[in-house]
Amino acid sequence: MNRKKGMKQFWLLFALVGLLMLLAACSDDDTKKDVASENDSGGTKTDSTTTEPAKEDGLSGKLEIQYFVGGYGDEWWKRVIGDFKKEHPNLEIIEHAGPNINTEMNTRWISNSPPDVVYIDGAGSNETQMIAEGQLMDISDFVKDLKMDDGTPLLESFISPAEEIDGGKIYSLPLVFDTWGIWYDAKWFKDNNWTAPTDFDTWLSSMEQIKADTNIAPFITTGQHPQYFERGILNPAFAAAGGEEFLNDLRNGVVEAWQRPEVLEVMKKVQKMVDAKVVDPGFAAYNHTQSQMNFLLHKNAYIPVGFWLPNEMKNDTPSDLEFGFTPTPMNNPGEPLALVPDIRTIAVAEKAKNPEAAKAFLEFIFTEQYAQAFAESTGAIMNLKNVDLSANTNVPEFLTGINDMINNPSAVQLYKRNTPNAEEQKIAVEITNEIKLQLVEVLLGKKTAEQFVDTMTKKAQELRK
Structure with a gap:
């Protein structure tokens, strides 16, 4: 009688263990299916053989920008660079700036490892020399296709035109309209x-x-x-x-x-x-x-x-x-x-490591929006025609008058050096x-x-x- 009872307990325990093993296997299989489903929907990838990672849109890598900081300050540069970064969050932007930046960056240019974008202004900068030494990129084909928001070609929108040398080549764009x-x-x-x-x-x-x-x-x-x-x-x-x-x-x-x-x-x-x-x-x-x-x-x-x-x-x-x-x-x-x-220009380095981002930055800044912002923060004029500053209460009154004067060829004659x-x-x-x-x-x-x-x-x- 006791022997029969012991056998029944043994088989009951055996069946219970088998049932638990079956449930564990099912649970493990469901977990694997959940992980596979997570990978398919773009989640964290656990198996390199299952799916390719999604490609990110927009510019990426590093973009180095060199700009001189003088009487105009750096407020405008901080704004446009910040806005450009927001549009291209995968882009790492490195700023090289200051009153002595041209001297400080000289070794980079000499060693053919320059920044991607350079604003040519201040002591120690010489565009003629940079062109002669092959340091600036010929951007002629690129800029001829650029248009303003209203569809006007950018090259037709400058107060003082972009300079063409060496048979029509353009190495820089006239950014700041200064004059004495x-x-x-x-x-x-x-x-x-x-x-x-x-x-x-x-x-x-x-x-x-x-x-x-x-x-x-x-x-x-x-x-x-x-x-x-x-x-x-x-x-x-x-x-x-x-x-x-x-x-x-x-x-x-x-x-x-x-x-x-x-x-x-x-x-x-x-x-x-x-x-x-x-x-x-x-x-x-x-x-x-x-x-x-x-x-x-x-x-x-x-x-x-x-x-x-x-x-x-x-x-x-x-x-x-x-x-x-x-x-x-x-x-x-x-x-x-x-x-x-007295024009201040901006250019792309011939040896730029990220020329795509550099050109995109140039295209980004030549707009009415940033022309208004330039007038607000510097008290000077960006080199764009027909920018109406009269309604902008953040622009000094004297600058509104200067802007009107410059855009009125009957009042003032411009002579280009x-x-x-x-x-x-x-x-x-x-x-x-x-x-x-x-x-x-x-x-x-x-x-x-x-x-x-x-x-x-x-x-x-x-x-x-």
Whole structure:
């Protein structure tokens, strides 16, 4: 009796164990099916032989961008780079920026390991040299297909056109429209019934009146950086007197250009300013910051500077000062004011590691949206036509007026300085250095207009031998 009972318990236990093993096998099989189903739906992959990973859309890899930070600051760059990153989250963007960035990145360029995008501005940058050394990519085919939001070709949308060299090749795009002109305090002028000049005669009269009313020397520039006078006064004066080709021939040391009567005509105007004692006698010792501070403090009334002045000096500008700007009034009465654009360009490196992303970035920034943002954050103008700043309350009033002026060809004539070839560049550097030396002498009253012309003509002859 007990033996039968033991056998029944044994077979009951055996059946129970078998049932548990069957349930475990079923459970394991269901788990495998669940994992396979998860892999099929794009979840975590556990078996490399089952499915291919999904491909990610958009740009990827690294994009290195080099940009100089000067008077315009870096707010605009941070914004556009941040927005570009949002559109391409799989792209790692590396910024190389700062006031000395061109020097800091020089070894990268020399070693043929440059960043992908470069904004060409600031000390140590030279587009002509970069092109001559094969450092910039020919982007002609790429940019000819780019269009603005309204369908207008990008190349037809620039205030100052993209430069084509070497038979129509384009190596950079003109991003920033800067120019040199004369700044004054519009409120101070209004309070004293002084009138902004429209030509050289009215400008000289204005300075003589201001001197009589205030006992200050109305005109200030920096003697430590004579290129401010060269670019802010001489270049527009030469353009107004003889035209664009004349302006470029002078810079390139063409002897016949320096012998033309227009050179002496312009320099006679400069000498009139010196003889009238409207030039600050201490200018030779001032750097650009000190001269700008003197202007802001009403120690002077006129100063030749680029568009960066208000932004660069915003922390030192008196609250009641209202910036006024006019193209340099060295033109004769009845003739149009002259502006010589000082364009800042952006380019793709020939050795770019991510050229696709670099080109996409260039296409991304040339829009009305970022032109408005540039005006807001820098107080300057992006090089795009017909950008209406009048409704943008974040744009300074003076800039709205400048923008309207530049886009009105009947009010101002633009004269372009062309990029010289490699050989001309060497001459242009020597000519510029000589001009700077001689200008200080003229403004100090140590040399006459005739002596300036004679010295520059001989220098051109020497360089053109």
